[in-house]
Amino acid sequence: MTDSTPLSPAGDRHFDGLAEKFAGSLYGGPRGALRLAMLDELLPAMLELDGQPVLDVGGGLGQLSAWFARRSHAVTLLEPAGDMLEQARQALGGWSVTFLQAPLQALPEHAPGPWSLIACHAVLEWLRDPRAAFATLADGLAPGGQLSLMVFNRDALRMSNVVKGNLQKALDDRLEGTGKRQRLTPISPLCHDQIVDWSREHGLSIRAVAGIRIFHDYLRQPPANEDDWQRLVALERRYCQTEPHWRLGRYLLYTLVKESEHPSRENSR
Template sequence: MSLVTHDRIFDGLADKFERGLYGTPRGTIRLAVLEHVLSHELPTDGRPALDVGAGLGQMSMWLAQRGHAVTMVEPSRDMRERAIANISGLAVTPVDAPWQALPERAPGPWGLIVCHAVLEWLAAPEAAFTQLATLLAPGGYLSLMVFNRDALRFSNVIKGNLDKALDDRLEGLGKRQRLTPISPLTDAQVRAWSAEAGLSLVSVTGVRIFHDYLADRDVSLDKLLELECRHCRQDPHWRLGRYLHYTLFKPETAS
């Protein structure tokens, strides 16, 4: 359970994300694995899509380039402005709103919702997930990616933070520029919430299952990408992905 009572909004951190994540192999691998998975799983009929917590707009751009009209929701002003600059000329409508305002600002129902690396930064991730499921149309897909709590524990052990791991003190506090999530999630939580919301699991994928544990990261990125994509769904490797990605489907009979 998060020790923080408010959501983490990334005002003032656009440069940090652009250079410190997407300008590094971490970001390259994250986007490559997602594209590898989503290009085969998401609908290709150009249905309108909602991108919740869009950040710098990479997924909004990816969806728009594949024919979707995208509503891009991002509450951080500088992240949103950077995203708007990145997606100029594409069918993307930016919306300044927190997840709590989605029923009023982007009610749908939506045939496709994307929510990547958002729930772990919220004080009430289960409530946000339930809202996403409510906004999803019957026959719709939810592309959900969350920060993996079990991988965070494993990473702390590797770094020698044994007391932190033993005490299960894994959550960040959401202060300054530290980027340890305030609500890292487990596979069991996501599966339980999905079942309760009437969503069926199409697939689960581990994102960055090898890279973050390398003792020496001066390796061939091409070979590492091949390994990440080859094993991202194989047990037990997917379970230690830094992120877990879920493709979820809302059956036509779901309430």
């Protein structure tokens, strides 16, 4: 299956035909291994988990759904790419997981909730209008509900370009990908201030934030052996929530809580 039409009619980057690429070069390599290792440590610390149902939006191959399912959560996995969803179905067939083929924007029709826990990891940066998608996620939360949100960090992308010598690109702030090539550069990389502003707009509070891969992506050489890998993981764990290091994580991981209906939204009804 080829990736001939990577953009949806709405201009979002979907990943039909790329399940093997994700399974191999991403999750089969050190970047994916480190991301999953950090989530394994951070999610129990950043979320209040009591076996509640979870909606995994843009769940891809199902790694995050598997993490929750192993901890006795009933999971609903929403994913637009058919081959991704099929691989997730095969991998998670023995768990309490419901599979829905739909994009994030269709959440109100397919899985309206309200949900006490929504996970949306590495999705918003692939959408043409991430702000509207954020609003959809916020609307799907129950009062007191938690949103585990992970986004691709624009500031880290800028730093990475500087390290690589792409100085003019960084000066011009030309950081977005086109979404039309095999190289997976997000079309809407996000910064922390955007998440702060959007959370305020929709009555969400930021309970916790962490950086994922705050050192790994700036190494001149990958770890040469297992001992170096363990030292790197130890560094990532020690500083992932420490100023200023978390701000340069390749991904930013948030726990956002919907304390109550936003007053402005109530007044507009």
